Amino acid sequence: MAIYRSSDDINNLRIRVKIREVPDESAHDEAKEVNEDIDGETKMIDWQQKIYGKFEREFYKDKKNCVTDLEKRYHQDVVNLIQNDDVLFTYVNEDEFSLVAEGCVSNSKIITELHKQVNNVLFMEDEQEFVFKNTDVFDFKESLIHSLKNPFGSYNFETMHIMADLGEYVGDTWLKAEYILCTIKYDRTQKLFIVFPDFTSFEPYYIQIQGDVRRIFQYYIENASETVPIDALLKENEIVNKIAAYQAKLKLQKTGINFDLPSKNKLNVYLFIELLTARKFEYNDIYVQYFIDLPKDWFCKDPSTLKGTTQTSHSSSDDNLSYLGFPFEICLEYNIQDPAGTHLIKTPCIYFEVISKDSWDRFRTEGLTYTILPVARPGSYRYNLHCLRICPKGPYSNLRRFFIGDCSSYNDITWTSVPEQFDSKVINKYGTDTVGTGEISIHINVVHQSQNFMADTRDEASCKHDKFILENLNKSSLIKSIEQVVEAFKIAKRKMIEVRKNV
């Protein structure tokens, strides 16, 4: 069996079949003599070309046998036909000739219960003249029956059988003995055709007939389709290329070629942050406030995006697991103006404050936490941040928290990391009581964009993944700084010339 795909029209398919009776080597000599007078028969067969077999010719000749339109047409054909003794003939799609062993219906003797049921369903549906409706609404029964009828998937095959009638005359009547030489199936939508058995390569196929005398036939199936002349092929390729180019052009028109670029010597860092969940906090109905602290050299075009508040989330689970599902995006700009790369890039931090709000509108701080934004390397990051809460000493503050709430009982949220006004050598947080509370999980996607990356040669792209932002930027900013010097020199020169002219 062979499966072919061809974009060309199936009507171009032409098959050459040669059949010849060969002497049986084990048989007696007299048998050989009989066989020699039968020379091989060769036929060119087009796709769905009807060739009538001996039996069919006689059957359709009689007008009484012809009832349907198809049969009447065959009758017309047969009457006009010249008689010959060819053994080759075909069954085309319209003949509805089918094999029992075809498909996945097993011809084993064991018939299972499932087989019976399936046959029942199919039989029932045949009676009802079932048509598979192509509607949008999914119908389980229709789908089931469709899949039973088409066990190979949604192929819609046209078939054609190349046959040989190797019967004999017994007295005056022709005893037919039909053999399938080759079955060809074609699916128009998928442009797929199946040849079974495949075109002969070296060894011919043999048919053996066990009768009074053992007869052996050998046959060849060859693909005799006319090949496309080279001119036409070239022309076709040209046209296909033109169509492809046109489609590419259309797409370009649709999309355009512009892309927003950051200005030179700027690195844009796009952060797509998602607050996912908060859990294990003391009180229910919590919300999260966030705030991003930008160090020197970092800018944000829209500073209002730097802080925000999520919705209040009520949880009914045991560990107060609340879903926040709160995505937001921030675009940060970094100024690459440091040619020597002497100082480290200070990375921005994001601070979170978890606050609970109860039914009496009492607000309580549930936890503080922070993380350094992963701006150094683009990618996708996931954090589970553990929170702490500042807990002033003495029973008074606890009572206060319980009865009237204690929101914002601190001066500076940056205290949780390195405080803003910090300038000594050791961070000392001794003397502050804190309580560990719950945790929040966040997800950050980072994308970088800079014209420096564009200028970079792409061949080192592979090793680039191992480098970090600093190295990438330093190298290119060095080039940039030279460019700046040249630019400044040009301006100075132009000014000098202008000054001279005036003098």
Added chain:
Amino acid sequence: MAEIHIIGQILSGKGFPKQNLFCKWSFQYGNNWKVISGRKEGQTQVESSEFDDNCKWCFPIDIHFATRGIQGWPKIYIQVYHLDWLGRSQLFGYGFLTIPTSPGNYVLDCFTWRPFGSLRERFIQFFMGGGPQLKYPDLVFSASDRYKLNTETMGIVTFEINVILRNFQKFGVEYM
């Protein structure tokens, strides 16, 4: 112009209080973005699982975007509804999820919530069904307005998403 393909499926919804769920989804994206092919919104079938509380939708998503800028990276906005035995659909959750920015295969969880009414509203909701919904669903998209909402934790909708990026490197974009 850079392009992005998002191919995947809405796998399942779990942790919702009832079964018989369906999910409306749509893509939200910035002005720079354009859909070249594929559907940008849809609705799944009503689904209930026989074995656990995990409704498997397996609803396909296949969309192709072109963009002029990174801002407004596509996000998926979902609304989960419950269809009750009287044929009424009742809101079970809103969710919003960012599509990952680097190519690859991801299984993503979208955490959903729904508006949490007052005590009286919850009382009515318990007996009659229904419940408060957002009058302006745009509220979900803007990070600045959401603090006004009182919400209740609902379930998790799982997505399986494959992201393919094209031409981003040409414009100096580093994504991994």
